[in-house]
Amino acid sequence: MSHDLVIANGTVATASDMFSADIGIRDGRVAQIGGDMGSAARTIDATGRYVLPGGIDSHVHIAQPSGPGIEMADDFDSATRSAAFGGNTMVMPFCLQERGDSLAATFRDYRAQAEGRSHVDVGFHLIVTDPTPSVLGQELPALIEEGHRSVKVFMTYEALRMDDAEILATMDVARRHGAKVLVHCENEDVIAFLARRAEQAGDMAPRAHATTRPVAAEREATHRALTLAEVVDVPIVIVHVSNGAAMEEIARARMRGLDITAETCPQYLMLEGEDLSRENWEGAKFVCSPPPRNRTEQENCWRGLQTGLFDLFSSDHCPFRYADDKGKRNPKGLRSFRHIPNGIPGVETRLPILFSEGVMKGRIDLPRFVALTATNHARAYGLYPRKGTIAVGSDADIAIWDPGIRRTIQHADLHDGSDYTPYEGLEVQGRPETVLLRGRPIIEDGQMVSKCQGAIVERHEGL
Numbered sequence: 246m247s248h249d250l251v252i253a254n255g256t257v258a259t260a261s262d263m264f265s266a267d268i269g270i271r272d273g274r275v276a277q278i279g280g281d282m283g284s285a286a287r288t289i290d291a292t293g294r295y296v297l298p299g300g301i302d303s304h305v306h307i308a309q310p311s312g313p314g315i316e317m318a319d320d321f322d323s324a325t326r327s328a329a330f331g332g333n334t335m336v337m338p339f340c341l342q343e344r345g346d347s348l349a350a351t352f353r354d355y356r357a358q359a360e361g362r363s364h365v366d367v368g369f370h371l372i373v374t375d376p377t378p379s380v381l382g383q384e385l386p387a388l389i390e391e392g393h394r395s396v397k398v399f400m401t402y403e404a405l406r407m408d409d410a411e412i413l414a415t416m417d418v419a420r421r422h423g424a425k426v427l428v429h430c431e432n433e434d435v436i437a438f439l440a441r442r443a444e445q446a447g448d449m450a451p452r453a454h455a456t457t458r459p460v461a462a463e464r465e466a467t468h469r470a471l472t473l474a475e476v477v478d479v480p481i482v483i484v485h486v487s488n489g490a491a492m493e494e495i496a497r498a499r500m501r502g503l504d505i506t507a508e509t510c511p512q513y514l515m516l517e518g519e520d521l522s523r524e525n526w527e528g529a530k531f532v533c534s535p536p537p538r539n540r541t542e543q544e545n546c547w548r549g550l551q552t553g554l555f556d557l558f559s560s561d562h563c564p565f566r567y568a569d570d571k572g573k574r575n576p577k578g579l580r581s582f583r584h585i586p587n588g589i590p591g592v593e594t595r596l597p598i599l600f601s602e603g604v605m606k607g608r609i610d611l612p613r614f615v616a617l618t619a620t621n622h623a624r625a626y627g628l629y630p631r632k633g634t635i636a637v638g639s640d641a642d643i644a645i646w647d648p649g650i651r652r653t654i655q656h657a658d659l660h661d662g663s664d665y666t667p668y669e670g671l672e673v674q675g676r677p678e679t680v681l682l683r684g685r686p687i688i689e690d691g692q693m694v695s696k697c698q699g700a701i702v703e704r705h706e707g708l
Contacts, residue, residue, distance in 0.1 A: 278635070301335045308321060409469070550608070
């Protein structure tokens, strides 16, 4: 038997096991694990390396409308290049329907932007903000049937949020057509009340973004989202959980038998609300929602990763430039925290941070790392076992990690379209030095060697 590529002498990790074995790849898929590999057109020696499934970042924002005068820093080229350098072989961005627009037409536009310009595979979530009869009766069901089987709704942001009745109606369509619902859980009325009060007191700096989005606003919305999902009986993803109180709501709902997937992100392990207090408007670099909390909540989130409360570790990559009048320092944003674009870059640093802070510091083991960064994403969104694992028949989406490399994160070394990273100066151990997409190298020895090989991936099985 001959192979296109053999990865030899590495330590393979899946979500359930670690073992030493060679891997044979043929026609873009894993053809053999262990045993006599026979001949191969090429062999990669992975001695002293970990051979892992390529990361799946199932929560990224790319080329998304962000309001008048504001421009997101990444298109599909730069975002997916950055993802590949970070050890990822797939990202899942959002198709955002703006109010008054057709969801179907919006999706066609997003797809056109991604096709031929993506370095890793892409699978879309749909964001519904305007649940008109045509959207819920025709467009959303049709897109789900086409294989885009995840729908996001917002409980915050005035231009995006829906009321409970609209959320219930959207959830019901998702349930009937076999889609999963993602929910951004923050109580917009609480936030608006606290923001008005802060502005009246003259508290306009970036730090007020954190103080006006308290844990209570996230906890209440989490409870409400879970209640609505229970009423409709639809599987739900609670995205970017930042604190222990919201985690407790999720745990209680699971005890009632709800089908819940829970996600957290690097910012809730590594950043704090006090970062938004940095001088000279530097705090704007850390504005995201929910905001970073404090050391206690960081430990709560680590506990959730260790115990299994969290299924997914995603970046919530939402990049804006800092020194840009269309970004964090736009004219309105320099006058009030309410106009600072909401989001931070992170698709390239997600895996190195969890590998270093989690695996190398003994907080989690390597199979748990694989589960949190690849396998559970594939399971949650109807991609498994094609994606998210190393198994015979699976796509040969593989990242080869050198666990000994130490480096300091600097934006100058990253590949996204932003001009900063919130993790500047953080030392990490471990690096994905070779990344394969369906058996073809896209990163080798830290250099990009193949461009724009990513495909749009559809999911045709119900979730």
